[in-house]
Amino acid sequence: MTIDEILNDQTLCGLSLLLVLVWAGARRRLYALPQLDAETAAATLLRLACGFLLAGASLDKLGDADGFLGLIKECYFYIPASLQPLTAVVIPWLEFFTGLCLLSGFRWRAAALVFCVLMVAYTLAVSWDVLHGIDCACGCFKTDSAEKMSVWTVARDLLFFVTGTIVLTCPGTYLSLDRLNGQKAGS
Amino acid sequence: MRHRRPSSLVPASAAKPLSVPDKGLFRQAWGLFVFSAFFAVGFNAFYVDGIELKHKTKKDINWRPSPQPALPGFGMASQSSAPDAATPTPLPGESNPFPRLSLMGVKERFDKKTCVFLDARKPEEYGEGHIPGALNFYANEIGKFAPVVLPQLQDKAEEIVAYCHGGDCDFSLQIAKTLADAGYTRVEIFTGGWPEWEKAGYPIAKGSGP
Numbered sequence: 177m178t179i180d181e182i183l184n185d186q187t188l189c190g191l192s193l194l195l196v197l198v199w200a201g202a203r204r205r206l207y208a209l210p211q212l213d214a215e216t217a218a219a220t221l222l223r224l225a226c227g228f229l230l231a232g233a234s235l236d237k238l239g240d241a242d243g244f245l246g247l248i249k250e251c252y253f254y255i256p257a258s259l260q261p262l263t264a265v266v267i268p269w270l271e272f273f274t275g276l277c278l279l280s281g282f283r284w285r286a287a288a289l290v291f292c293v294l295m296v297a298y299t300l301a302v303s304w305d306v307l308h309g310i311d312c313a314c315g316c317f318k319t320d321s322a323e324k325m326s327v328w329t330v331a332r333d334l335l336f337f338v339t340g341t342i343v344l345t346c347p348g349t350y351l352s353l354d355r356l357n358g359q360k361a362g363s
Numbered sequence: 364m365r366h367r368r369p370s371s372l373v374p375a376s377a378a379k380p381l382s383v384p385d386k387g388l389f390r391q392a393w394g395l396f397v398f399s400a401f402f403a404v405g406f407n408a409f410y411v412d413g414i415e416l417k418h419k420t421k422k423d424i425n426w427r428p429s430p431q432p433a434l435p436g437f438g439m440a441s442q443s444s445a446p447d448a449a450t451p452t453p454l455p456g457e458s459n460p461f462p463r464l465s466l467m468g469v470k471e472r473f474d475k476k477t478c479v480f481l482d483a484r485k486p487e488e489y490g491e492g493h494i495p496g497a498l499n500f501y502a503n504e505i506g507k508f509a510p511v512v513l514p515q516l517q518d519k520a521e522e523i524v525a526y527c528h529g530g531d532c533d534f535s536l537q538i539a540k541t542l543a544d545a546g547y548t549r550v551e552i553f554t555g556g557w558p559e560w561e562k563a564g565y566p567i568a569k570g571s572g573p
Binding site: 239240241242245249250253261262264265266268269270272273274277283285286287289290293308309310311312324344345346347 | 380381382383388389391392394395396398399400402403404406407410412413414415416417460462463464465466467468469470471472553554555
């Protein structure tokens with residue numbers, strides 16, 4: 177069983193939900209951590225998860241703009257034809273840098289905002305395809321993935337959006353370059 | 364001696380207030396987007412496998428027409444799957460430019476009667492079972508079937524769903540390309556094809572007629 181088969185839409189939904197519940201528990205102070213604020217620690221975990229997810233999703237597409245363009249033409253053909261090549265080139269790098277910012281904690285709150293916008297766009301795009309019965313792999317993590325889009329893909333993207341929103345609105349996180357710079361986290 | 368109140372008993376209202384995105388944050392996010400976009404375009408310009416950012420039309424890339432006569436003449440010879448020098452050059456990333464439909468999408472269209480189905484399999488297979496209402500358009504004998512089928516497809520903007528045996532079968536793709544060349548604008552492919560439809564237990568029709 178490969179990592180792709182394990183990290184399918186259902187398990188990613190479960191993992192996202194688990195992280196959200198961990199954060200919700202910390203926010204309601206159901207548990208405490210020694211010397212750490214549990215809510216900030218949970219938000220840090222969510223931030224790192226979002227960053228890892230986005231940077232990881234971009235890696236397969238960075239050097240394969242042609243393959244990604246083919247996927248856009250096939251599955252997201254409603255994007256105006258003149259914008260398709262630009263989308264195929266820009267989106268992977270936007271994902272990569274946004275993921276990097278989230279992982280490193282440099283301008284992480286702005287990166288969380290971009291993450292949320294991307295998730296809204298992905299949710300709308302995948303929903304359109306699922307509603308219209310388009311038979312495609314979403315190309316979210318790999319351009320040649322065998323897993324087809326389904327309601328689970330929509331649910332997964334919605335949960336990613338929720339995690340992004342939590343990071344965006346959380347009071348602060350640990351392990352961030354912004355903290356090292358002596359700035360107020362995320363400001 | 365005072366005891367600390369257990370953290371689980373602290374009311375939720377004591378949680379820190381959530382941060383609200385401000386104007387500076389939007390500026391930073393926009394900056395991240397612009398930086399990524401410029402970096403991506405620059406990288407693409409120098410990368411060996413970079414792509415053309417300008418949208419290419421068939422005219423731009425010296426589109427060579429198919430050797431067969433245009434469909435309205437109905438003089439088309441049987442199609443060969445082997446590529447030759449006169450095969451149209453595919454557009455970048457355009458290995459299969461037709462929307463591919465899932466079983467659910469096809470069933471929805473079937474129920475709503477919003478499209479025309481084209482069965483690209485052999486007439487014998489069509490006779491043994493096909494989607495009710497589907498027209499037989501055997502991909503290996505396009506010249507023979509086009510005069511019969513195309514007059515029934517008057518509206519070139521009508522939604523057309525082509526199917527064949529599913530899996531690796533490319534008959535549906537062949538007729539989709541033929542229809543697209545003839546000016547039909549909404550051609551789609553049911554990738555699961557007849558096996559998936561039959562397996563799902565959906566209605567079937569038998570015989571040589573739709």
